[in-house]
Amino acid sequence: MPSQEYMDKMQLRQSYRNVWHTDLMSTIQADSPFCCLALWCGPCVSYMLRKRALYNDMSRYVCCAGYLPCSGRCGESRCPEFCLATEVFLCFGNSVASTRFLLQDEFNIQTTQCDNCIIGFMFCLQQVACIFAIVAMIVGSEELSEASQILSCLSDMVYCSVCACMQTQHKIELDKRDGKFGPPPMAVPPFQQMSRIDQPIPPPVGYPQQPAYGQPYGYPPPPPAPAQGYQAAAYSAYPPPGSYPPPAGSYPPPGYYGK
Secondary structure, three states, X not given: OOOHHHHHHHHHHOOOOEOOOOOHHHHHHHOHHHHHHHHHOHHHHHHHHHHHHOOOXXXXXXXXXXXXXXXXXXXXXXXXXXXXXHHHHHOHHHHHHHHHHHHHHHHOEOOOHHHHHHHHXXXXXXXXXXXXXXXXXXXXXXXXXXXXXXXXXXHHHHHHHHHHHHHHHHHHHHHHHOOOOOOOOOOOOOHHHOOHHHOOOOOOOOOOOOOOOOOOOOOOOOOOOOOOOHHHHHOOOOOOOOOOOOOOOOOOOOOOOOO
């Protein structure tokens, strides 16, 4: 059962907003020769695309791009070329899917609804063909056996076609990354950025708290300016020192004003 951390990272992939340069329906028109090459030489194309996705640096290689429990435990560091060749020939479907996940996590690419429908149809057709083959083997009916063989051939054709279109889609996206449709990238990203599914979710980034308006960093608020002019006289000591209490004899004697 996958951990909660793994599930959180899978949820993070659903928030991707970029799209493939070419969808699965348009790959044949976008690059017909490469699509035919991927149809007839799928494992070789898968090897080439994975190596290219790793920026031709096989020291970055991990089995199935780190998306399976066996990744990193197959001795990839000692002989990455042999391990990649074994992966693409023995686990061709996983190699194509791993390269797809690798590109999606690197460029924040989402899978469109049309692509999901095509991939889902391919899997459903394979399951139906497998069910028909099991039923035909149990019942022993020749009609069901022939129907299962037809469905198996059809599912294999759809599987090979979809994988070829997916590989062509990956190749076009790599052409876009390498600058064939625009300026080339500035530098190769570091190793830990190749597959974001293996990285911890980064902490939120924010700006430091700004000081009060008009107050520079690291300085206390300035003291008030000294009063000048009549304001200085108004704020001076009142009454003057020594004026209170009045000295004796300074007031007229009682009854003076009645005279």
